[in-house]
Amino acid sequence: MPTLEISLALAGAVFCIGASGVLLRRDPLVMFICIEMMFNAANLAFVALSDRFKSVQGQTLVFLVIAVAAAEVAVGLSIIIAIFRTEKDVNVDHLSELKG
Amino acid sequence: MGLNDILFAVLAFSALASALAVVMTRNTVHAALHFVGHLLCLAGIYSLLHAPLLGVLQVMVYAGAVMVLFLFAVMILDMGEQEHQAVAASKMQLGAAVLAALVLACLLAGLLRHGFGDALAPAGDPALDLGEGNIAAVARVLFRDYALAFETVGVLLLTAVVAVMVMAKRKLES
Numbered sequence: 001m002p003t004l005e006i007s008l009a010l011a012g013a014v015f016c017i018g019a020s021g022v023l024l025r026r027d028p029l030v031m032f033i034c035i036e037m038m039f040n041a042a043n044l045a046f047v048a049l050s051d052r053f054k055s056v057q058g059q060t061l062v063f064l065v066i067a068v069a070a071a072e073v074a075v076g077l078s079i080i081i082a083i084f085r086t087e088k089d090v091n092v093d094h095l096s097e098l099k100g
Numbered sequence: 101m102g103l104n105d106i107l108f109a110v111l112a113f114s115a116l117a118s119a120l121a122v123v124m125t126r127n128t129v130h131a132a133l134h135f136v137g138h139l140l141c142l143a144g145i146y147s148l149l150h151a152p153l154l155g156v157l158q159v160m161v162y163a164g165a166v167m168v169l170f171l172f173a174v175m176i177l178d179m180g181e182q183e184h185q186a187v188a189a190s191k192m193q194l195g196a197a198v199l200a201a202l203v204l205a206c207l208l209a210g211l212l213r214h215g216f217g218d219a220l221a222p223a224g225d226p227a228l229d230l231g232e233g234n235i236a237a238v239a240r241v242l243f244r245d246y247a248l249a250f251e252t253v254g255v256l257l258l259t260a261v262v263a264v265m266v267m268a269k270r271k272l273e274s
Contacts, residue, residue, distance in 0.1 A: 003108055003149065005211070010112050010145075012207035014119045014138075020200030021123040024193055029174055030122070030131045036166070037119060037135065040142055043154075051149040056237045059151050060246050063238065066154075066161055067253040071260035073166050077173045078264040084177050 007048035015041035028080050028092050032073070039069045108148050115141035132170050139163040153235045 014037060021034030043062045050058025087094075118138040122131045139162045147155035242250055 006108070006112055007145065007149065008211055009208060010116060012204055012211070013116060016200040016204035016207070017116075017119045017123055019203060020196050023196035023199065024123065027128055029128050029170065029177070033122060033131055033135050033170065036162075037122065037138065040139065040162075044142060044145065047146050047149050047151045047154060050151065056234070056241050057245075059154055059234075059238050060241045062151075062154050063157065063242060064246070064249055064253050066157055067257060070161060070166055071253075071257050073169060074260045074264050077169055078267045081173060081176060082267050082270070 004048050004052045008045055011041045011045040011048070014038075014044070026092055028084075031092065032076055032080070036069065036073070039065065104148055108145065111141045111144045111148070115145065128174050129171070132167060132174060135170075136163050136167050139167070151234065153238055 018034040018037035018041060021037065022031050025031055025034065043065055046058040046062045046065075050056060050062075115138055118134045118141060121134040122138065125131050125134060139158060143155040143158040143163070146152070146158060
């Protein structure tokens with residue numbers, strides 16, 4: 001079974017689903033989940049190619065990406081909570097505080 | 101078709117289905133739980149692709165720690181009530197769907213054009229065993245070739261934790 005092909009196609013599809021989620025949804029937490037989904041699609045491509053090349057370099061990079069994503073989630077969620085403690089609004093369209 | 105192939109197909113299909121469910125569902129809690137399912141499917145796929153260490157890490161770090169943080173945030177913000185305005189206007193919806201489909205088409209066209217990596221010969225070090233010795237192989241590369249990156253990620257995590265504490269302790273103005 002062509003696992004590399006299926007994995008890469010799946011990674012592309014999941015990345016696009018995540019991108020469309022960021023564009024479609026107005027709920028900041030779901031948008032954040034969709035960003036994580038795009039991270040995971042990239043990770044899947046890393047792991048699939050690592051398996052194809054018989055090299056653990058890709059897996060090592062995935063390890064680092066997971067750690068960076070964890071840090072990003074911690075900071076991002078605290079920013080979202082800090083904004084909504086003051087704004088009491090959960091629609092990103094109504095938030096224009098950070099506009100330049 | 102062996103057991104592994106069937107398992108791989110089922111996991112790939114359910115990963116795709118749960119990813120779609122995350123975007124489709126209007127309830128934030130349901131979206132988070134669908135995403136946990138998606139992460140568990142990916143963990144299974146990682147294990148089948150000879151990366152059992154990453155499969156375990158995916159379950160512990162992502163499906164465990166990160167998603168618990170997400171669910172805490174959902175509960176703090178009380179997002180379950182906001183279902184009515186979860187999806188944007190239909191014109192924007194259509195535009196976003198077309199854009200995403202276009203990106204997917206480009207990705208798949210690129211993959212097909214290059215024969216899905218058929219031209220790529222396995223170039224890695226054959227001494228690195230991807231099978232049972234996976235953890236040792238990853239550790240060797242991580243702590244030898246990527247030692248600086250590993251330490252930097254540690255500092256990054258510490259910085260993130262300190263930043264979150266500062267933000268949480270801050271007094272609200274006005």
